[in-house]
Amino acid sequence: MTLEQVLTGIGDLELVARIVVEGLVSGLHRSPFHGYSAEFNQYRHYRPGDDLKYVDWKLVARTDRVYTKQFRETTNMAASVVLDTSASMDFPRRAGPAFSDSPVSKFRYSVVVAAALAHVISGQGDAVGLLGGDRFIPPRVGRQHLRRLVAALSTLEAGGAWDGAAVVRRAAERLTRRGLLAVLSDFYDDEERTIAELRRAARMGHEVVLFHVLSPDELELPYGRDLELTDLETGARLAVNAAAAQREYKESVATFLEHVRGLSVAEGFQYSLVVTNTPPDRALRNFLLARQG
């Protein structure tokens, strides 16, 4: 079954998320998330396959022996998945002209990634919550909660504007202890304020993970002919020749992506550009491997 068939053909979001997670977990060896309340327990001799990240290099220098640190998790992590539900995420529209190689909308793609992420987090015993549109589900653990979260995800629809800053502030304030904020958005809605609010969340002690979701058409503007573009959020119209506008457009988009990525890196966020023609499991695996690295 292809990615497109998985994303568009299966209405059961939980099943889709499981399919994605199955593909994802098979490529990982260790838990990608660590409890922030983990305590150092003891040293033990290094064995091949251990993560070098936990090797105590100072001890190696003193003793010429390689030891790895072992921790004891005392509390679970709390994660909140923030989903952009603005109209710009509803692209490309399935009812509209199919110019794109990936007819899956950014919103649908983000919902699948969010569900898979929730599965991963919940599967390792951590609490996961959701803030998308007007739906807020506080972070909790357990299979029943995960089902409730996935059901809530499947009812979300993209439309209207999205106040990213307000949503991020709300999600950060609802995390009662230090946790993880995973934001899936195209960041078209006042990204400066959104980033500023994410910075504030980071200073509150939360780890911030950004999934910058874009479709390949947004990166390339590949249409090559006359179009009257209609802004999905404002309704503004602009008649352009896509071929003539493509070069400047790609430069502007690249500048925007670099700007968002630069801000994220500067603030210590984990930034991941996700293009919707990438299989969600691969995108998540790349993200998680990057976390482990």
Next chain:
Amino acid sequence: MIWLHPTVLFALVAVAAPILIHILVHRRAERFPFPTLRFVKPTRLSSIRRHVLDDVPLVAVRAAILAAAAGAFAGPLMVTSARRQAWDRRVVRAVVSEGVEQAGASDATRRFQSGGDLADAVRRAVAWLDTAPPARRELVIVSPLAIGSITAADIASVPDDVGIRFERSTALPSARTMPFGRILTKNGPVDREVTLAGSQTSVSTAAAPAEPNVWPIEVFASPEDRGAVDAARSAVLTERVWAPPADRLVRLFVAPRNVAGPDAQPVHMPWIADAIARIAHDADLQTAAARLPRGVTGASFTGPAWQTIAAAADGRPVAVAAAAGDRLLIASAAPASDVVTPLLMRSIVNALVLAPEVRNAEVVPIADAVLTAWSRPSSAPAAPRIGSVDEDDRRWLWAIAVLLLAVETWIRRASRQPRAGEQEETTRVA
């Protein structure tokens, strides 16, 4: 340049057709929802750019093809100096003579038979010259040219650029005697002859053979009026009148106060209508009738078939006319003894006759000085009349149209080739 069929130039509105087609086929840009316009800079639409930069030559060429075709159908004619000189070298001649008319004598010369009416032949010749191809035009009149055979008015009707030349065909006789009609007299019919000798004219008479029914009027009157009617007839014959043809007969009802109206019919025969008109224009009759105080009051002569030919002082008809079979029917309300009766009889008899034609009897020629004054050389041909041009320049416009068709094909192929190249390159890259 002149156009032989200028109305065809209205077809030039067809030049707008390719422009309209281009406007109609210009498609609007397709509407396409897009996440954000913040990175999109406005550009000129390629369709507009294509119309502005690429299509204009094609549209112009197509419009020019249509314009050339319309112009060709309109029959252009370039009046160049060379063409004018060629026209000037040609002479189209119409010869009016007493000979046999030759319809196809040649393209440049045509003969017209005068048939005794030189003026009519001149009119026909001028009409033919108007349809002749552009050339010097000349009218040659070959005739004895007797006085009256052609007049200054006939010459004035000839267009100014048509040259006129006179040739005397034969010498006129010094004297000529011709029949001059038959008249009715008190002593019977008399044949007259006219003799023209130079400027002298003399008329001689001779008794005509007796013929029955010479008097054309059959009079219906009451017995008491019979004497007055006979006196009136005698007075008319004493004055002498033209003898009418034997088949033109008239029934005259004089003062039919107690007589039922005859069976009057509307007039259908030409000679009856002509006679009624001539009687109605007889001034002596009209004056005499107007002196009568009253006209016809009864219903017998006031039906729709009756036409008034003379009215009394009260405006009512004194004399009315109609037809009765092949006869002229006239009823007079004037008393038989009134002067209206003989005047009406004279008018009736004269109205039945056409005066004998003696115009061709003239033996005096038109003076040479007059002919010299009327003569003139033909002048350079003016702008040719539509329909008289034997060749025009439409072939050049057709040639231009064919050339433009080739150019149009070349432009279309040239505009297609780069696109094919681009496509091939795209395929290779892919």
